[in-house]
Amino acid sequence: MRLIFAGTPEFAAQALAALIQAGHDIALVLTQPDRPAGRGMKLKPSPVKVLALEHGLRVEQPLSLKHADAQAMLQQVEAELMVVAAYGLLLPQAVLDIPARGCLNIHASLLPRWRGAAPIQRALLAGDAETGITIMQMDAGLDTGAIRSLHRLPIAADDTAASLHDKLAQLGAEAIVAALATLDQLPTIAQPSDGVTYAHKLEKAEAEIDWQQHAACVVRRILAYHPVPGAFSQWQGQGLKVWRASIVDHDTPATAQTPAGTVYQLTPEGAVVQCGQGQVRLDELQLAGGKRLSGREFFAGRTQWVGTTLGSTTA
Structure with a gap:
């Protein structure tokens, strides 16, 4: 399938690697601009950018997707679908409408629980017994789109945010490959209104x-x-x-x-x-x-x- 991939951290890089391995045509990779890091505060590319360049993929790093030039770039790709994983930019409705089959998000919780920026940490803080991956058909809301598939993961007593992140990154990579392989058979289920919680951004x-x-x-x-x-x-x-x-x-x-x-x-x-x-x-x-x-x-x-x-x- 001809795809646009949008993601930034290691969590997203694992999904991109799985899609490449599965043989999908990654026509364009979107990721956040390089950020200063380390003692020297030198610009550092995201894990997704590093992986994409290793595979010779086209990488773009727009500051926003709200502008007409960015949207025109996406239209020119003529992708069938966009896969989004921890990208870090909001996708306006005009962007969601560009791919023929819309945009799928890999979200690190069992929606509608823990919509938002820090679902892994919030699940641990709340003492949740399980979490998982939701493959979601994106809409303009904050993680409010329809559920295409759910993949559950028990939380171990000694799981940290780091260990749970690694488990979910692997599960997310497997889930998106499976979703694309069976996309026509997947249900499209509206999220229930009960059980909604928000995983607000972490503050030090x-x-x-x-x-x-x-x-x-x-x-x-x-x-x-x-x-x-x-x-x-x-x-x-x-x-x-x-x-x-x-x-x-x-x-x-x-x-x-x-x-x-x-x-x-x-x-x-x-x-x-x-x-x-x-x-x-x-x-x-x-x-x-x-x-x-x-x-x-x-x-x-x-x-x-x-x-x-x-x-x-x-x-």
Whole structure:
């Protein structure tokens, strides 16, 4: 099938690779403009651009698709269908109407749950038992188009945003290839009005750990923000990133003697911290300016942490 592909990050690059492998004619690849990255802030191409150029595909990086010249470029391609995956630009109705068979989106949730920018992280924060991939027929709304196929994926207890991203990227690549192979047989089902939730864009401030929460909520936050932006707290005025943690107690409440955030005790595996209810063990962490270490390595010889309090107000 003659396609336009629109996508930017690694999640999208895996889908593009699968479509190339499946033998589709990728007539045009759209991706975000190169962005400054790294210490030198040199312009860096997106993973989709890198892959497309490796395969000799035509790449365009418009700032917007609202202008007539960009839309004329898409019309000239005469594509049968456009595949969109984490592109980063809104597609106006005029663009959605250009391909003969419209535009299919690879969305990393089971719509209508988690429409929007950060479905992987929001599913983890909410403690969802499963997520998945929706192949959606795009319309002008925010992830409101008709469902063409759903592909479910259980969320493992130790899944981070990184590990779940990788699983969903692979599933999305498989799902879009399967969808194009059976497109004429796929149903077109309007999304139900019940169960709609929105996966709002991540803000760095959200990643600060609130030790007043239940231990399960604290661990979910750490998993959801791993690796970016990384869940964080403070210890005696120093920044502290927490990369991994596990629940060791579900029930013990914080008290006046042991308030939330207190480093309760050291164990061979790491430090146990009191939450609003329950306790967590810090299994992997990093003090500002230091190395990322296992809890065992980090707390070796750091007995002075016992009895201190993590958070913006430290004891």
